[in-house]
Structure formats: structure tokens, C-alpha cells
Amino acid sequence: MTARIREFLRNRRDDGPCMVLDLDVVRDNYNAFARALPDTRVFYAVKANPAPEVLHLLAKLGSCFDCASVAEIEMALAAGATAERISFGNTIKKERDVARAHALGVRLFAVDCTAEVEKIARAAPGSKVFCRILCDGAGAEWPLSRKFGCVPEMATDVLEHAHRLGLEAYGVSFHVGSQQSNTGAWDQALASASAIFRECAERGIRLSMVNLGGGFPTKYLKPVPGVQSYGNAIFQALSKHFGNRLPETIIEPGRGMVGNAGVIEAEVVLVSKKAEADEVRWVYLDIGKFGGLAETMDESIRYPIRTDHDGDDKVPCVLAGPTCDSADVMYEKTPYWLPVSLEIGDKVLIEGTGAYTTTYSAVAFNGFPPLRSYVI
Numbered sequence: 201m202t203a204r205i206r207e208f209l210r211n212r213r214d215d216g217p218c219m220v221l222d223l224d225v226v227r228d229n230y231n232a233f234a235r236a237l238p239d240t241r242v243f244y245a246v247k248a249n250p251a252p253e254v255l256h257l258l259a260k261l262g263s264c265f266d267c268a269s270v271a272e273i274e275m276a277l278a279a280g281a282t283a284e285r286i287s288f289g290n291t292i293k294k295e296r297d298v299a300r301a302h303a304l305g306v307r308l309f310a311v312d313c314t315a316e317v318e319k320i321a322r323a324a325p326g327s328k329v330f331c332r333i334l335c336d337g338a339g340a341e342w343p344l345s346r347k348f349g350c351v352p353e354m355a356t357d358v359l360e361h362a363h364r365l366g367l368e369a370y371g372v373s374f375h376v377g378s379q380q381s382n383t384g385a386w387d388q389a390l391a392s393a394s395a396i397f398r399e400c401a402e403r404g405i406r407l408s409m410v411n412l413g414g415g416f417p418t419k420y421l422k423p424v425p426g427v428q429s430y431g432n433a434i435f436q437a438l439s440k441h442f443g444n445r446l447p448e449t450i451i452e453p454g455r456g457m458v459g460n461a462g463v464i465e466a467e468v469v470l471v472s473k474k475a476e477a478d479e480v481r482w483v484y485l486d487i488g489k490f491g492g493l494a495e496t497m498d499e500s501i502r503y504p505i506r507t508d509h510d511g512d513d514k515v516p517c518v519l520a521g522p523t524c525d526s527a528d529v530m531y532e533k534t535p536y537w538l539p540v541s542l543e544i545g546d547k548v549l550i551e552g553t554g555a556y557t558t559t560y561s562a563v564a565f566n567g568f569p570p571l572r573s574y575v576i
């Protein structure tokens with residue numbers, strides 16, 4: 201919570217939940233990444249928060265952009281990024297979208313299988329490709345599972361196929377899982393990456409780049425290591441596995457770039473119990489899983505919640521959203537402790553909500569409008 205956000209909310213007159221994002225915090229985060237990993241290019245993961253003001257600021261600061269669709273590529277271009285600062289980082293692309301990206305000047309693409317390589321060879325000839333490898337996501341609060349990437353043993357064949365089809369086999373990528381609290385998580389993936397570099401070299405293909413992905417955390421309830429600790433751990437792992445022949449590197453922070461820059465202001469709609477004798481209360485807010493807090497799925501991300509009664513005694517609460525869907529319950533297995541004095545109509549502040557909220561918000565479920573966003 202920054203003084204600027206507090207001031208903005210004090211003067212706010214409109215109704216309904218909103219997310220307020222402070223660009224000064226995004227600037228500080230960008231500079232912290234640049235300092236912690238000085239030889240690494242930053243590709244901001246646009247999906248975390250594609251607000252034009254955020255993209256424009258990052259473009260001005262020199263950031264590159266990791267885009268997952270033609271629409272995101274167009275947003276990055278509109279914000280002032282040139283095409284050579286954009287990667288099409290989704291491993292699952294329609295061939296006509298690859299062609300469209302190529303026509304817009306994009307020359308850097310992610311792949312994780314030979315079928316995708318063939319699309320790129322046809323629709324974006326001569327481009328650079330990097331092959332994504334699987335990562336188990338251990339230590340991450342929002343793991344990215346098995347959907348993206350291939351086993352390291354397969355990556356060499358995928359890259360060789362690209363090379364044969366006239367593409368530039370550029371390197372290897374991975375994502376250690378989002379909200380990764382273990383700074384050592386990059387070590388195993390970098391061991392695999394260096395093995396792929398060696399095997400490709402044996403086949404006469406010289407790779408140049410390792411894409412270290414995202415995973416850098418935002419502080420929610422538990423403390424997390426600072427960016428510099430990640431920078432140090434990554435540099436050590438790079439040196440250990442690549443010796444003095446360090447590859448070019450890029451990172452793709454999303455959450456770590458914008459998460460702590462945003463705060464959601466919401467309102468208590470109802471406080472109730474299911475039986476008079478119940479210990480646990482139900483607190484319903486005017487925002488829930490469908491209004492932007494989708495990452496509370498499986499109670500994965502636990503946001504800090506502030507109220508005007510924080511000094512008072514706290515009681516366990518089930519926290520739920522306003523829609524008529526029983527899945528719209530955020531915290532129940534592990535109840536959330538909120539002040540006993542919290543009442544209908546009170547405002548609450550949900551912190552660390554600058555990433556993955558506005559983009560996850562439904563368009564009009566039950567007629568509720570999408571999460572309003574203010575960038576200041």
C-alpha cells in the first residue's frame with residue numbers, strides 16, 4: 201500500500217471493487233530486476249497485467265515483452281516496443297497467428313515439439329526458436345505443471361529439427377513455477393539446459409540463449425526472498441553449469457514485476473453464520489474468484505487483507521465472493537482470520553493484487569462488471 205494509492209482511494213467517488221496500481225512501484229521493480237541480473241534482458245510477461253500504462257512505462261525503461269497471443273503483441277507494439285523486443289512465448293500457437301506475428305516483425309518464438317517447429321518454419325521462416333523444457337514446479341505456490349515443455353532429452357531433437365528447417369536454434373527455456381519461494385529452483389533446470397547445449401554442440405548446433413522464465417514472487421502473507429537473492433542464486437547456478445562460457449540469458453517476470461504494485465479495494469456485502477452455534481462466520485465480499493481473484497483456486501494464493509478494524513480481536517471466517525456459483529468461495533479449508541467487528545458495508549483492502557487479477561476477471565458473470573483498474 202503506497203501513499204499515492206491511499207490518497208487515490210480517499211478521493212475515489214465511484215462504486216464497486218477496483219484495483220489501483222502504482223507505476224512508481226513497477227518502476228522500482230524493473231530497476232531491481234535490472235540490478236539483480238545485470239547481464240540479463242527482461243521480457244515482461246504481458247499476461248500478468250497488460251494495462252497500457254504499465255506496458256508504456258516498461259517499454260520506456262527498456263524492457264522487452266513476452267507475449268502469448270497476437271493481441272498481446274499488438275498491445276506491446278502500441279506501447280512503443282519494437283518488434284525485436286517481443287517474443288511469442290506461448291508454445292501453443294495457430295499457424296496463422298505465427299504468420300501474423302511474423303508480418304508484424306516478430307522473430308523469436310517458443311516451441312516444445314516438432315509439430316510447432318514446422319509451423320514456425322512455414323509461417324515465420326528464418327526466425328529464432330527456443331525449446332521449452334518441463335520443470336516440476338516444486339516450491340511454487342502456482343505451479344505450471346506439465347502443460348508446457350518437453351523432457352530435456354527430447355529438446356535436442358526439437359532444436360535439431362528447427363536447425364534442419366532453416367530456423368535458428370537459439371536456446372532453451374523453462375519456468376520454475378509461479379510464486380517460486382525457493383531461490384535454488386533454477387539449479388536443476390540449468391543443469392538440464394547445459395546438457396542440451398552440449399548435446400546440440402555435438403550435433404554441430406551452437407545454442408546461445410537460456411530463457412530463465414518467471415517465478416519471481418510477490419510478498420503475500422509469508423515473507424519471500426528479495427530479487428537480489430534470486431539474482432545471486434541464478435548467477436551461481438549459471439556458473440556451476442556453464443563454467444566461463446555463460447550463455448545469453450533472459451527473464452520473464454510477471455508477478456514479480458507488478459504484483460506488489462496493486463491493491464484491490466472491496467466491500468463487505470454480508471456477514472453471516474450457517475448455524476447459531478457455528479464458530480466460523482461467512483464473510484461475502486463484492487469480489488471473488490470470478491471478479492479477479494481466480495488465483496485463490498485451491499486456496500493457492502493467500503492475499504493479505506487489511507480492514508479498518510485490524511487492532512480488534514479476530515475470528516475465523518470463510519471468505520466468499522458475491523456470485524451465485526458455489527465455487528466462488530476463496531478461503532474455507534483454511535479459514536481467514538478477520539476482525540470480529542467487521543461489518544456489512546465496510547471496505548477491505550486486498551494487497552499484492554497487481555498481477556493476475558484484471559486479466560482473470562470475468563466479463564459479466566451474474567451481471568457483475570469486470571474488475572475496474574486504475575493505474576496511477
Ligand SMILES: *Cc1c(COP(=O)(O)O)cnc(C)c1O
Pocket residue numbers: 245247248266289290375377378379413414415416452453454455456
Ligand atoms: C506466465 C508466464 C511468465 C510469468 O510468470 P510469473 O511467475 O508471473 O513471473 C513467464 N513466462 C511464461 C512463458 C509465462 O507463461
